[in-house]
Amino acid sequence: MITGYFLRQGLNRWIIASLVVILAIGILVPAANLLLPAGHPLHVPSYIVALFGKYLCYALLALSLDLVWGYVGILSLGHGAFFALGGYAMGMYLMRQIGTRGVYGDPTLPDFMVFLNWKELPWFWSGFDQFWFAAIMVMLAPGLLAFVFGWFAFRSRVTGVYLSIITQAMTYALMLAFFRNDMGFGGNNGLTDFKDILGYSIQSDQTRAALFLSSAVALALGVLLVGALGASRYGKLMVAVRDAEDRTRFLGYRPEFVKLFAFTASAVMAGIAGALYVPQVGIINPGEFAPANSIEIVIWTAVGGRGTIIGPIIGAILVNAGKSAFTGLFPEYWLFALGALFIAVTLFLPKGIVGTAMHGWDALQRLRAARRHEEGRHDGPAASQPEAAE
Amino acid sequence: MNVIKRMTVTRSIAALFAVLAVLLSPSMATAQDSDVALRQAIAGLGAEKGYARLREAINVVAQTGDPRAARVLGALTEGDVYRRADDGAVVIVSGRGQQLTLHDPVTGEAIGTAPKSALDKVRVNNSVRRSVRAALGGLTLAAGDPDIRMTAARTLIATPDPDSLAAIEKAISDEEDDAVRDALENARAGAILFSGADPETRIAAIETIRNMGGQQALSLLARMPASPDQGVLQAAEDAAASVQKRLQYWGLGQNIWYGVSLGSVLLLAAIGLAITFGVMGVINMAHGEMVMLGAYTTFTVQEVMRTSFPGLLDWSLPIALPLAFLVAGSVGFALERGVIRFLYGRPLETLLATWGVSLVLQQSVRTLFGPSNREVSNPSFMSGAFQLGEISVTWNRLYIVVFALVVFAVLLYAINRTSLGLRMRAVTQNRRMAAAMGIRTPWVDALTFALGSGIAGIAGVALSQIDNVSPNLGQGYIIDSFMVVVFGGVGNLWGTLIAALSLGVANKFLEPFAGAVLGKILVLVFIILFIQRRPRGLFALKGRAVDA
Numbered sequence: 001m002i003t004g005y006f007l008r009q010g011l012n013r014w015i016i017a018s019l020v021v022i023l024a025i026g027i028l029v030p031a032a033n034l035l036l037p038a039g040h041p042l043h044v045p046s047y048i049v050a051l052f053g054k055y056l057c058y059a060l061l062a063l064s065l066d067l068v069w070g071y072v073g074i075l076s077l078g079h080g081a082f083f084a085l086g087g088y089a090m091g092m093y094l095m096r097q098i099g100t101r102g103v104y105g106d107p108t109l110p111d112f113m114v115f116l117n118w119k120e121l122p123w124f125w126s127g128f129d130q131f132w133f134a135a136i137m138v139m140l141a142p143g144l145l146a147f148v149f150g151w152f153a154f155r156s157r158v159t160g161v162y163l164s165i166i167t168q169a170m171t172y173a174l175m176l177a178f179f180r181n182d183m184g185f186g187g188n189n190g191l192t193d194f195k196d197i198l199g200y201s202i203q204s205d206q207t208r209a210a211l212f213l214s215s216a217v218a219l220a221l222g223v224l225l226v227g228a229l230g231a232s233r234y235g236k237l238m239v240a241v242r243d244a245e246d247r248t249r250f251l252g253y254r255p256e257f258v259k260l261f262a263f264t265a266s267a268v269m270a271g272i273a274g275a276l277y278v279p280q281v282g283i284i285n286p287g288e289f290a291p292a293n294s295i296e297i298v299i300w301t302a303v304g305g306r307g308t309i310i311g312p313i314i315g316a317i318l319v320n321a322g323k324s325a326f327t328g329l330f331p332e333y334w335l336f337a338l339g340a341l342f343i344a345v346t347l348f349l350p351k352g353i354v355g356t357a358m359h360g361w362d363a364l365q366r367l368r369a370a371r372r373h374e375e376g377r378h379d380g381p382a383a384s385q386p387e388a389a390e
Numbered sequence: 391m392n393v394i395k396r397m398t399v400t401r402s403i404a405a406l407f408a409v410l411a412v413l414l415s416p417s418m419a420t421a422q423d424s425d426v427a428l429r430q431a432i433a434g435l436g437a438e439k440g441y442a443r444l445r446e447a448i449n450v451v452a453q454t455g456d457p458r459a460a461r462v463l464g465a466l467t468e469g470d471v472y473r474r475a476d477d478g479a480v481v482i483v484s485g486r487g488q489q490l491t492l493h494d495p496v497t498g499e500a501i502g503t504a505p506k507s508a509l510d511k512v513r514v515n516n517s518v519r520r521s522v523r524a525a526l527g528g529l530t531l532a533a534g535d536p537d538i539r540m541t542a543a544r545t546l547i548a549t550p551d552p553d554s555l556a557a558i559e560k561a562i563s564d565e566e567d568d569a570v571r572d573a574l575e576n577a578r579a580g581a582i583l584f585s586g587a588d589p590e591t592r593i594a595a596i597e598t599i600r601n602m603g604g605q606q607a608l609s610l611l612a613r614m615p616a617s618p619d620q621g622v623l624q625a626a627e628d629a630a631a632s633v634q635k636r637l638q639y640w641g642l643g644q645n646i647w648y649g650v651s652l653g654s655v656l657l658l659a660a661i662g663l664a665i666t667f668g669v670m671g672v673i674n675m676a677h678g679e680m681v682m683l684g685a686y687t688t689f690t691v692q693e694v695m696r697t698s699f700p701g702l703l704d705w706s707l708p709i710a711l712p713l714a715f716l717v718a719g720s721v722g723f724a725l726e727r728g729v730i731r732f733l734y735g736r737p738l739e740t741l742l743a744t745w746g747v748s749l750v751l752q753q754s755v756r757t758l759f760g761p762s763n764r765e766v767s768n769p770s771f772m773s774g775a776f777q778l779g780e781i782s783v784t785w786n787r788l789y790i791v792v793f794a795l796v797v798f799a800v801l802l803y804a805i806n807r808t809s810l811g812l813r814m815r816a817v818t819q820n821r822r823m824a825a826a827m828g829i830r831t832p833w834v835d836a837l838t839f840a841l842g843s844g845i846a847g848i849a850g851v852a853l854s855q856i857d858n859v860s861p862n863l864g865q866g867y868i869i870d871s872f873m874v875v876v877f878g879g880v881g882n883l884w885g886t887l888i889a890a891l892s893l894g895v896a897n898k899f900l901e902p903f904a905g906a907v908l909g910k911i912l913v914l915v916f917i918i919l920f921i922q923r924r925p926r927g928l929f930a931l932k933g934r935a936v937d938a
Contacts, residue, residue: 075738156922161673161737165872166918172869173914176907291869295675295745302742335753342746346739347732 015227018310019220026056026216030209049208050280051324055317056215057277062300062312063222064269069298070306071230072262073242078167079270080294081174082142084284086271088178089141091191091284092125093134094202098195111193112186122184131198138275139268146267147260154256154263159245168291175289190285197279208280215276219313222269227309229265238262299338302345305352314354425496428454432462432495435512436473436480444512445521445553452525452557460529462495463522471495472509483509524554531561536570543573547606550577552585576602580610589619596622600629604780607633640780645898651787653894654794655856657887658849659867660874661798664886665842666722668875669805669818672730672839673741676748677871678864680843683721684714684850685859686755689764704769707851714847721751722843726836734835748864756861766854786855793852798887801845805883814838818881873917879927889928893917 029052032044061083068074095110104114108121127133149170153163181187200207229235240248241255248255278284287293296319304315319341326334349356431454434447448466451459465471465482472483472490481501482493488506493499514522523545530542539561546554558578565571579598582591599607611630617623659681666674691710695703702709725747733740768786775784805811816824817834825831850863857863878889893913900909921927 075741077741152919152922156925158921158925161741162876162921162925164673164738164741165876166921169869169873169914169918173911173918176911176914180907292865295742298742299746332753332757335749335756339746339749339753342749343729343743346743346746347729350736350739 012227012231012309015223015309018313019223022216022220022223022313025052026213026220030212034205034209046205046208049205049212053208053212053215053280054277055320056212056219057273057280058297058300058316058320059313060215060219060222060273060276061270061297062304062316063219063226063309064266064273065297065301066306066309066312067226067229067266067269068259068262069301070308070312071226071235071238071242072259073245074259074263075161075164075298076167076263076266077164077291077294077298078171079266079297080291081171081289082146082267082270083274083277083297084174084178084286084288085142085145086138086274087278087284087288088185088191088274089128089134089137089271090275090278091194092128092137092185093131094194094197094279095191096125096129097197098193101195102193110186110191112181112189113184116181118184125184135275138271142267142271142274143264146264150260150263154259157256168294171289171294172291175286175291178286178289186285188286190283190287191278192283192285194279194282202279202282211276211280215280218272218276223309223313225265225269230309234258234261296338299342299345301352303341303349303352305355305358308352308354308358311352311354315352318353428459428496432459432480433478435462435466435471436478441515441518444514444518448518448521448525449553452529458496460526461498463526463529465495466512466514467519467522469511469514471512473512474504475508475510480512481509520549520551521553523549524551524557531557531574536567539565539567539570540573543570543577546577547573547580547602547610550580550584550610552581555581555585583610583614589617589622592617592619592622593625596625596629600632603633603636605637608637637780643779644781645902646895647781647783649895649898650891651791651894652897653891654791655853656870656874656894657794657798657890658790658852659846660871660886660890661794661801661883662842662844662846662849663871663875664878664883665801665845666839667872668881668883668886669814670835670838670842671737671880672726673737673744674725674730674839674842675741675745675868676725676751676864677843677846678866678868679748679751680718680722680846680864681850681853681867682755682859682861682864683718683751684710684847685766685854685857685863686759686764686850687714687717687847688851688854689759689766689859692766704771707769707772707855710851711848714851715844716847718847718850719840719844722846723836723840725843726839730839731832731835748868752861752864759861761861763858763860766859768855772855790852790856797845797848798883802883804841810834810837810841873914876921876927877917879929882927882929885927885929 029044029049032042033046033049036043061079064082065076065079068076068079096108098110100107102111102114104111106114109118113121128137149167153166158166177183178185178190179188185191194202196202197207197211200210229238237248237253237258240253241258245255248258274284274288297316300316300319301312302315303319304313305311319338322337323334326337345352351359428451431447431451434450435444437447448463451463462471462480462482470482470484472481472492473479474481474492480495482495482498483490484493485491489503490506490509491503492501494501526542530538531546546558555578558574558581562571562574562578565574576598579595579602582595583599587595596611599610608630611626611633614626617626659678662680663674663677666672666677688707688710691713692703692706695706695709725744729743729747730740733743772786772789775782777783805814813824813829813834814837816827816829817831817838821831824834853863853867857866874889874893875886877893878885878887896916897909897913900912903909904912
C-alpha cells in the first residue's frame with residue numbers, strides 16, 4: 001500500500017496529529033449540528049457549518065499553494081484561477097442538475113443560455129450532467145492548464161518574479177475571458193441558483209453536513225499528500241530546487257520536471273478545493289479569477305507559515321475568520337487590516353506563525369541541551385540537530 | 391456702419407448729416423425694397439394650395455436671397471407657420487393650447503394672439519421639407535461668415551438636391567473663400583448625380599465626388615439613382631472602389647492613431663514602473679496606487695480652483711502636475727524608507743508587502759474621497775476634436791500622446807545627463823563599487839524610488855483626463871504596466887517605449903476582429919508566450935549582473 005509506504009517513511013507526528021484534528025472536526029461539527037437539539041449549548045448552527053466548510057476549502061487551497069511556494073519556491077499569483085476552474089466544473093454540473101426547475105424551464109439549457117437565445121448546449125457543456133464526468137473535469141481542467149502553462153514556463157526557465165507576474169497575467173486573462181457572455185459560462189453573473197447535488201437538495205442541513213465532511217476529508221488527504229511528499233525523496237528534491245535550482249540541475253536532476261509535477265499536483269488540489277467550495281456558497285462567478293483573490297491566498301499561506309504543513313491551514317482559517325469578523329464589525333477597516341497584515345508579516349514574521357513557533361521550539365530545545373551540556377549532564381546529540389532550511 | 395459710427399464721433403454734426411445723406415439713403419431704400427419683396431414672397435406661402443405650389447412658393451422665398459427668410463422657412467418645417475383665416479396673412483405661432491401667440495414672419499416680433507380656430511396650418515410633407523432644407527442651404531450660402539457658409543455647403547453635400555443646383559451655381563460664382571468653394575463644387579457634383587443631367591456631366595460629377603472621398607462620397611455613390619448609361623455606371627463603380635480603398639488606408643491610419651493613443655497611456659502608466667522595477671528591481675505592486683494618487687491630486691486641485699479661483703480653472707492641470715509629482719513622490723519615498731529597504735534581495739516578499747501598501751492606500755483614498763467616481767473635467771484647450779483627413783483626433787488624446795513623449799524625454803535626460811541619474815546608474819550596475827566611490831547608496835535608492843513614484847503621479851494627472859478617477863483606478867493599470875516593462879526588457883527605457891506603443895497598436899488592430907476584451911486577452915496570451923521565449927524582454931540588458 002502506498003499509504004503504508006509513506007507511513008513507514010515516517011510521517012511527522014505533527015502531521016498525524018493534524019490529520020486526527022481535521023477528521024475529528026469534520027465529523028464532530030456536522031454531528032453537533034444535526035444530532036444536538038437547537039437549544040443545546042454545544043449545538044452548532046447551520047450558518048457556522050457553512051462558514052467553516054468554506055474555510056476548510058480555503059485551507060485546502062492555501063495548502064496547495066504551499067506545495068508550490070513553500071516547497072518548490074514558485075510564487076504563483078494565479079492559484080485562484082485553478083480554484084475557480086474547479087469551481088466552474090462543479091458549477092456546470094450543478095447547473096445541469098437544475099433541469100426544468102429554472103426560470104425558463106428548459107430541460108437542457110441553463111437559464112442564462114435561454115436568455116442569450118442560444119438554441120443548443122455548447123459542446124464543452126456536454127457530459128456535465130454526469131457527476132463522474134464533472135468530478136474528472138474538476139481535476140483535469142486545472143491540472144491540464146497548470147501542466148501546459150508550467151511546461152512552457154519551466155522549460156524556458158522563467159523563474160522568480162517573472163513567473164509570478166505571468167501567473168498573475170494568466171488569471172487576469174481568464175477573468176476577462178469568463179466575464180464575456182460569449183464564453184458560455186454565464187458571463188458576469190456566473191453560475192448560480194443551484195438546486196441539488198447527487199439528488200440531494202443543496203440547501204438541506206444533511207447535504208451541508210456531508211459537504212463539510214467531504215471538505216475535511218479532502219483537506220486531510222491534502223495534508224497526507226503534502227506530508228508524504230515532503231517526507232519522501234522527491235520532497236528533498238523539491239526543497240533542493242527551491243534552495244538552489246542551478247546546483248540541483250548540475251547534479252543531474254531536471255528541476256523543470258520537479259516543478260511541473262508540483263505545480264500540476266497543486267493545481268489539481270486547488271481545483272478540488274474550488275469544487276467543494278461552490279456547492280457550499282452556492283455561486284461561482286468570474287470575480288474568483290481576480291488577481292487580488294490569488295494574492296490573498298498567498299497571504300494566508302504567508303501568515304500561517306510557508307514550507308510547513310499546518311501553517312497554511314491555520315493561516316487560511318485565521319485570516320478568513322478575521323475577515324468575517326472585521327467585515328461584520330467595521331467593514332471599512334478590513335482593507336487597512338489586510339494591508340497591514342501583508343506588510344507586518346513580510347517585515348516581522350517572514351516564516352509565518354507556525355514557522356516562527358517551530359523555530360522558537362527548536363531554539364528552546366537547543367538551549368536546553370546546551371544548558372544540560374554546561375551542567376555536565378551531556379546525554380545525547382540533540383544540540384547537533386541541523387536547522388531547517390529556509 | 392461701424393466705420394460711419396466712428397466717424398460721427400470725430401466729425402461735426404454737419405459732416406454727419408452730409409455723410410448720412412450721401413451714403414445711407416440708397417442702402418435704406420434697397421433694404422426697404424427687399425423687405426417688401428420678402429413679405430410678398432412669404433405671403434405666397436399662405437396663398438398657394440397643394441404641395442407642388444408650396445414648393446414653388448418656397449423657391450420664390452429662397453430666391454429673394456434675404457437671410458431673414460430663414461426664420462419662416464425653419465418654422466415651416468417645424469409646422470409652426472399658419473395662415474390667418476380672416477386676412478390670409480402668414481404668421482409664425484408659438485405656445486400650446488387654444489390661444490396661440492402670433493409672430494411676424496420676417497422680424498419674429500410678437501404681434502398679438504389668436505384662437506386656434508382662427509388659424510389655418512400651412513401643411514407640409516417630406517418633399518416640402520426637402521425643398522425647405524435646400525432653400526435654407528442656399529440662404530445660408532449667402533451668409534457673411536465663411537464658417538456658416540462652410541456648414542451650409544457640408545449640409546448640401548449630405549443632402550443632395552437637384553433643386554438647389556441653381557443656388558449652388560450662384561454661390562460658387564460669388565464665393566471668395568477657396569475651401570468653401572471646393573465644398574460647394576462637391577455639393578454641386580452631388581446634386582448633379584441626383585439630377586437628370588447628361589452622361590458627360592454626370593461622369594465629371596462622379597470624378598469630383600471620387601476626389602472628395604470619405605464615407606460621404608461612398609454613400610452618395612451608393613444612393614445615386616441608376617442610370618441607363620453604361621459609362622456612368624462604370625464610372626460610379628470605379629469611383630466607389632477607389633473611395634473604398636482610400637477609406638481603408640485612412641482606417642489603417644485611424645487604427646494606428648488609436649493604437650498610439652492607447653500606447654501612450656500604457657507608456658505613462660508603465661514608465662514610472664520602468665524606474666522602480668526596471669532599474670531598481672523592486673516589484674512595486676503599489677505602483678498603480680501612485681497613479682491613483684496623482685489623479686486624486688488633480689481632482690483636489692480642480693476642486694480648490696473651482697471654489698476659490700474660478701479664473702484659474704483651466705490652469706488646474708499645469709498646477710496639479712508638480713503637486714502630483716510631490717505627493718506621489720513623497721509617498722514613494724516613505725514607502726522605500728519604511729518598508730522596501732528592509733526587503734532588498736527578497737523580491738517575492740517585496741511584492742507582498744507593496745501589495746499590502748496598495749490596499750492601505752486604496753482604502754485611505756476611499757475613506758477620504760468616498761468610493762464613487764470623481765469627475766475631473768477637461769480644460770477647454772483639451773476638449774473637442776479635429777479632423778485630419780478621415781482621421782478624427784480628439785485634443786485630449788493628442789495632448790496625452792505628446793505629454794507621454796515629453797515625460798519620456800525628460801526621464802531619459804534625467805537618467806543619462808543629471809548627477810542623480812549618474813549615481814542611479816552606478817548603484818544599479820555595481821552597488822558595492824558605487825558605495826566605495828562615496829555614493830550614499832541608500833539615499834540614491836530612496837530618491838530613485840521617489841522619482842519612479844513621482845512619475846507615476848504625473849501619469850495620474852494625465853490619466854484623470856480619460857479615465858474614471860476612483861480608488862480602483864490604479865488596479866486597472868498594474869498588470870498592463872508590468873506587461874509593458876517585462877515585454878520591453880527590464881532596465882531599458884527605450885524598450886518600455888517601444889513595448890508600450892507596439893502593445894497599444896497591436897491591441898487596437900486586434901479589436902476589430904476579436905472585440906475589445908478578446909483582443910486584450912490575446913495580447914496577454916501573446917506576452918505570456920513571449921516571456922517564455924525571451925524571459926528578459928525585447929531589449930534585454932546583457933551581462934552577468936543582470937542575472938543576479
